Amino acid sequence: MSDIGSDGVLAGVKELSPIQKLAMHGLVFLIIFGGWEVGARLGYVNELILPAPTSIAYRLYEMFFVTGSIYWHYIITMYEATMGFIIGVSIGMGLAITAAISPVFRRYWAPYAVVFNVTPGIAVTPFIIAWFGFGWSSKIALAALVCFFPPFINTLTGLLHIDKDATELFRSLGSTKKQFFWKCQIPSALPIIIAGLKLAMTGALIGTIVAQFFSASEGVGILMQRFAFRLNMDGSFAALIVMSLMGLSLFTLMEYMDYKVLYWRRHSRMEEVGSKRKRKWLAENGDFSA
Amino acid sequence: MSNDQEASVSNIELAADYKGTLGGAVLRHTIIFFVIMFIWEMANRTGFSNPLLLPRPTDIVASIWKIYVTQGNVWYHLWVTFKEAMVGCFIGCVIGIGLAVAAVLSDTFRQFLKPYIIIVEATPRIALGPIFVTWFGFGMSSKVALAALVCFFAPFVNTITGLLGVEEESYELFRSLGATRRQVFWKLMIPTALPTMNAGLKLAVGSAFGGALVAEFISAQAGMGILMARYTMSLNMPSAFAGLLSITLYGFILFRIMEIIDKRVLYWLSDDLMAKKSVKKETKIRGELGL
Numbered sequence: 253m254s255d256i257g258s259d260g261v262l263a264g265v266k267e268l269s270p271i272q273k274l275a276m277h278g279l280v281f282l283i284i285f286g287g288w289e290v291g292a293r294l295g296y297v298n299e300l301i302l303p304a305p306t307s308i309a310y311r312l313y314e315m316f317f318v319t320g321s322i323y324w325h326y327i328i329t330m331y332e333a334t335m336g337f338i339i340g341v342s343i344g345m346g347l348a349i350t351a352a353i354s355p356v357f358r359r360y361w362a363p364y365a366v367v368f369n370v371t372p373g374i375a376v377t378p379f380i381i382a383w384f385g386f387g388w389s390s391k392i393a394l395a396a397l398v399c400f401f402p403p404f405i406n407t408l409t410g411l412l413h414i415d416k417d418a419t420e421l422f423r424s425l426g427s428t429k430k431q432f433f434w435k436c437q438i439p440s441a442l443p444i445i446i447a448g449l450k451l452a453m454t455g456a457l458i459g460t461i462v463a464q465f466f467s468a469s470e471g472v473g474i475l476m477q478r479f480a481f482r483l484n485m486d487g488s489f490a491a492l493i494v495m496s497l498m499g500l501s502l503f504t505l506m507e508y509m510d511y512k513v514l515y516w517r518r519h520s521r522m523e524e525v526g527s528k529r530k531r532k533w534l535a536e537n538g539d540f541s542a
Numbered sequence: 543m544s545n546d547q548e549a550s551v552s553n554i555e556l557a558a559d560y561k562g563t564l565g566g567a568v569l570r571h572t573i574i575f576f577v578i579m580f581i582w583e584m585a586n587r588t589g590f591s592n593p594l595l596l597p598r599p600t601d602i603v604a605s606i607w608k609i610y611v612t613q614g615n616v617w618y619h620l621w622v623t624f625k626e627a628m629v630g631c632f633i634g635c636v637i638g639i640g641l642a643v644a645a646v647l648s649d650t651f652r653q654f655l656k657p658y659i660i661i662v663e664a665t666p667r668i669a670l671g672p673i674f675v676t677w678f679g680f681g682m683s684s685k686v687a688l689a690a691l692v693c694f695f696a697p698f699v700n701t702i703t704g705l706l707g708v709e710e711e712s713y714e715l716f717r718s719l720g721a722t723r724r725q726v727f728w729k730l731m732i733p734t735a736l737p738t739m740n741a742g743l744k745l746a747v748g749s750a751f752g753g754a755l756v757a758e759f760i761s762a763q764a765g766m767g768i769l770m771a772r773y774t775m776s777l778n779m780p781s782a783f784a785g786l787l788s789i790t791l792y793g794f795i796l797f798r799i800m801e802i803i804d805k806r807v808l809y810w811l812s813d814d815l816m817a818k819k820s821v822k823k824e825t826k827i828r829g830e831l832g833l
Binding site: 276366370375378381465476483499 | 567570654657661666668759760771779786
């Protein structure tokens with residue numbers, strides 16, 4: 253359903269030096285949070301609605317260093333999200349590859365794919381809880397279900413949209429079906445597949461958290477809900493920040509994978525990989541120029 | 543993390559190559575569907591699968607009849623969820639597109655918005671559900687707020703990408719013809735951005751439904767989310783499936799409506815509509831000129 257193209261849209265237009273930029277951003281940040289803090293301290297902002305930034309920060313500190321209660325929830329949530337991600341992505345990509353290879357399967361799978369597309373995955377939460385129980389497995393199942401669609405549709409789109417010229421070149425050079433798949437279809441689909449994986453990563457985290465909201469005994473999601481229902485808002489904001497950190501770390505991981513795998517999309521990486529391969533080739537075959 | 547994203551809906555190209563007539567294809571699909579349903583039903587009746595977990599297709603059909611006709615209780619819940627999702631979607635899209643336009647028009651604003659956007663993007667936004675329920679209470683407003691929050695991002699990113707994706711050459715043409723800033727915006731940037739913006743809106747409608755449902759799971763008195771949750775908690779699985787199928791159906795209808803709107807608005811992308819539109823404009827101009 254979603255493919256993502258990337259170009260640095262939000263990249264700044266005005267050229268400031270990095271230090272200047274950092275200073276400006278820092279200043280804006282300080283003004284916003286300073287205003288919020290003062291507002292909360294002076295009672296303009298209700299503590300129950302928006303707790304002061306310092307009390308949220310203190311609560312974070314307490315969670316991580318004093319009681320250390322967050323680590324267990326953190327590990328569980330990450331484990332559930334990652335397992336769900338792996339399962340969902342394997343199923344999604346497996347189905348997509350099958351559909352790309354076999355037109356018959358594609359034809360008969362199509363209506364069900366449409367059904368999956370239009371049903372919000374998280375609507376299935378109550379069923380998943382009823383089927384898989386209140387433990388870890390239900391969270392993993394929901395994460396897998398929520399994140400399976402983007403890799404599926406992106407892999408399929410990527411594998412089917414091959415440049416006509418490239419196809420003809422491969423055919424005229426007499427490539428086998430296998431060679432065509434591995435050397436042409438997969439590399440040209442990789443950027444869009446990885447875009448799908450990025451979406452899936454967020455989806456897996458969302459699925460885990462929603463399943464935890466619905467019913468769980470451990471995990472950051474339930475921690476946050478408990479805090480919120482006890483009107484312990486600084487605690488629930490701290491949990492929210494922990495979730496942001498999770499999202500950011502997973503996002504960075506995907507970006508790193510993007511950077512490593514899609515080396516041909518960045519000039520510097522292309523040169524790096526090219527010179528490495530050249531050295532390897534020369535070592536294997538001997539230097540002809542010498 | 544310097545890259546930004548563009549979320550878009552690509553049409554499913556699954557059903558591209560039909561052999562034979564359309565009727566034959568429909569028939570084959572129907573036969574396969576009924577075979578699957580028959581196996582499911584039989585597995586259930588012979589006790590290979592637990593009817594408590596996976597209810598029989600016939601039971602599900604009976605429950606659809608029950609909740610829509612005999613009891614008729616589903617209409618109210620559907621209406622509640624629909625209202626929440628649509629109001630939320632509207633608010634979210636207005637905020638998203640508004641922020642995007644502001645960010646495109648002002649470089650400074652864009653610069654300062656950037657780090658916050660990265661954070662908002664990385665946070666699973668649906669996680670704000672419990673906080674919103676505490677802030678806005680157990681009624682409709684918390685669901686609307688969560689739906690708006692969940693769905694504002696896709697229109698936002700897509701509008702920025704679309705508006706900034708204007709070709710340099712077209713921009714130069716506009717400038718050399720002496721277009722004002724406003725004209726550049728309305729006659730160049732908006733039409734260029736519309737396909738991407740519409741793709742973002744399509745995504746937004748879907749995610750607004752998700753947001754409303756999750757908020758209902760957390761706490762609600764009415765709505766499809768709480769209805770399904772109640773049915774599954776009392777292990778009334780056929781009725782819960784009937785609810786899920788209705789959500790699928792309404793999702794599908796909304797999706798089709800968005801696609802039709804998409805086609806109508808982006809008339810220049812389809813040859814038929816383009817021809818019709820130009821004939822209409824021609825007759826209008828002729829009429830005005832009295833030809």
